[in-house]
Amino acid sequence: MSELPKLSVIGTGYLGATHAVSMVELGYEVIGLDVDQAKIDLLRAGKVPFFEPELPELLEKHVNGGRLRFTTDYAEVAEFADVHFVCVGTPQRPGELAADLTYVEAAFRSLAPHLDRRALVVGKSTVPAGTAVRMEALLQDLAPNKEVELAWNPEFLREGFAVQDTLRPDRLVLGVHSDWAEKTIRSAFEPVIKAGTPVVVTDFATAELVKVAANSFLATKISFINAMAEICETTGADVTQLAEAIGHDARIGRKFLNAGLGFGGGCLPKDIRAFIARAGELGVDQAVSFLHEVDSINQRRRARTVDLGLDLLDGSYRGAKVAALGAAFKPNSDDIRDSPALDVAAAIGRREGQVMIYDPQAIETARAKQPELNYATSLEDALDGADIVFLLTEWDEFKFMHPGVVGKLVAQRKIVDGRNVLDPVQWRQAGWQYRALGRP
Numbered sequence: 141m142s143e144l145p146k147l148s149v150i151g152t153g154y155l156g157a158t159h160a161v162s163m164v165e166l167g168y169e170v171i172g173l174d175v176d177q178a179k180i181d182l183l184r185a186g187k188v189p190f191f192e193p194e195l196p197e198l199l200e201k202h203v204n205g206g207r208l209r210f211t212t213d214y215a216e217v218a219e220f221a222d223v224h225f226v227c228v229g230t231p232q233r234p235g236e237l238a239a240d241l242t243y244v245e246a247a248f249r250s251l252a253p254h255l256d257r258r259a260l261v262v263g264k265s266t267v268p269a270g271t272a273v274r275m276e277a278l279l280q281d282l283a284p285n286k287e288v289e290l291a292w293n294p295e296f297l298r299e300g301f302a303v304q305d306t307l308r309p310d311r312l313v314l315g316v317h318s319d320w321a322e323k324t325i326r327s328a329f330e331p332v333i334k335a336g337t338p339v340v341v342t343d344f345a346t347a348e349l350v351k352v353a354a355n356s357f358l359a360t361k362i363s364f365i366n367a368m369a370e371i372c373e374t375t376g377a378d379v380t381q382l383a384e385a386i387g388h389d390a391r392i393g394r395k396f397l398n399a400g401l402g403f404g405g406g407c408l409p410k411d412i413r414a415f416i417a418r419a420g421e422l423g424v425d426q427a428v429s430f431l432h433e434v435d436s437i438n439q440r441r442r443a444r445t446v447d448l449g450l451d452l453l454d455g456s457y458r459g460a461k462v463a464a465l466g467a468a469f470k471p472n473s474d475d476i477r478d479s480p481a482l483d484v485a486a487a488i489g490r491r492e493g494q495v496m497i498y499d500p501q502a503i504e505t506a507r508a509k510q511p512e513l514n515y516a517t518s519l520e521d522a523l524d525g526a527d528i529v530f531l532l533t534e535w536d537e538f539k540f541m542h543p544g545v546v547g548k549l550v551a552q553r554k555i556v557d558g559r560n561v562l563d564p565v566q567w568r569q570a571g572w573q574y575r576a577l578g579r580p
């Protein structure tokens with residue numbers, strides 16, 4: 141293909157909207173499709189439906205530039221694009237561990253009948269191993285042009301860094317079944333490949349597994365350090381120093397060894413559970429049985445955080461004014477999917493604490509999910525008259541709080557640092573009772 145292929149992005153959520161806009165920035169013509177009309181209306185108006193640094197500026201730059209448009213019409217997408225990236229959600233099925241693949245299947249079923257010329261469909265959603273071959277069979281059944289092919293290209297971007305991770309990924313994984321598919325998908329990443337990004341070309345099953353293996357490894361690393369935090373709590377050791385010390389070993393590395401409230405979000409928790417479920421279906425449960433423990437360690441940290449507050453309040457939250465700083469699952473995001481912060485705030489609310497939540501970006505998403513909780517309009521508002529403060533998401537605004545200034549706002553100087561980001565010495569010197577996870 142001498143000129144750049146035209147691209148479509150199907151599903152314009154966190155992944156899809158970022159992918160669509162970033163591919164335009166890389167020089168492609170892109171059409172984005174979603175079944176959510178309200179989302180498409182916002183994107184057409186140049187508004188990103190969620191918080192993600194750098195994305196609003198890029199969307200605004202490109203939405204009027206003639207190379208980016210949005211639609212809800214599959215026929216329009218099929219007519220326009222040579223390469224179709226499928227980026228729809230694969231959430232956990234309610235009440236089960238397995239991933240819900242209905243959105244992926246629906247997207248393929250909606251697109252395929254319109255594909256009447258040669259095209260490459262590229263799965264980007266995170267899926268259990270074996271999904272791609274099923275989708276390939278579906279395309280062969282439903283696409284009028286039998287030269288429509290499939291590739292699988294898992295995505296590794298992090299929310300909060302989504303644009304940079306898309307423009308400059310640390311690797312590309314291309315699951316393909318033919319030379320044509322490889323050549324075509326390479327042309328859809330030409331500037332990224334020319335910039336020197338490592339490319340791993342492989343089969344479908346490996347491509348699918350690379351993604352869940354990577355997220356499982358990251359989740360395991362976090363739960364490993366949180367397990368060490370549990371040991372530190374009984375031995376009087378300090379997990380932050382332990383992490384620093386083991387992290388100096390280049391084979392271990394310091395990244396993803398921040399002990400605290402643990403992992404949440406729309407991916408790590410559901411991906412390890414879906415992996416457990418799929419391994420069960422394949423009869424290899426034992427291979428990933430450790431992931432049950434990774435999940436349990438992670439959940440225990442949330443309960444432990446609630447208990448640390450109880451210690452400071454002599455055993456009861458009833459009637460206590462509680463400032464909960466953070467609702468997002470991590471800073472620089474408004475995503476509250478499986479957020480440890482919101483979970484802890486809700487648990488304290490159930491114990492009759494008067495919780496006041498503040499988050500720089502996630503108040504609206506949190507309110508939509510948990511309308512029964514109280515939300516402050518500013519950090520000061522949340523802290524005002526508090527009997528106890530919980531730092532639950534490590535936004536800069538919270539990390540750099542001054543203990544003396546905060547001390548004048550609260551009723552009692554009691555703080556639980558759920559992310560190990562405050563200096564215990566400084567806070568204790570300012571008269572605070574300070575508790576943290578895995579630190580004396």
Ligand SMILES: NC(=O)C1=CN([C@@H]2O[C@H](COP(=O)(O)OP(=O)(O)OC[C@H]3O[C@@H](n4cnc5c(N)ncnc54)[C@H](O)[C@@H]3O)[C@@H](O)[C@H]2O)C=CC1
Nearest residue numbers: 151153154155174175176228229230243246247265266295
């Ligand atoms: N959010 C992230 O940082 C990353 C997500 N992923 C994976 O990407 C996938 C998407 O995740 P998110 O973007 O976070 O989910 P999301 O829920 O934000 O977005 C999914 C979008 O797909 C749309 N959709 C659902 N059914 C559709 C259909 N039949 N046709 C067209 N659009 C449809 C929804 O309306 C929604 O806008 C998941 O598999 C996830 O595991 C992978 C890497 C990073």
Ligand SMILES: O=C(O)[C@H]1O[C@H](OP(=O)(O)OP(=O)(O)OC[C@H]2O[C@@H](n3ccc(=O)[nH]c3=O)[C@H](O)[C@@H]2O)[C@H](O)[C@@H](O)[C@@H]1O
Nearest residue numbers: 295296297298299362396397398402403404405407469470
């Ligand atoms: O599949 C996905 O969607 C993405 O999932 C994660 O990205 P993300 O969920 O955006 O966030 P992370 O930065 O990985 O953080 C996940 C959670 O782990 C927690 N965490 C992270 C690091 C750490 O040391 N300790 C820790 O508790 C964070 O607070 C957060 O709740 C992966 O890092 C991405 O590579 C992947 O593409």
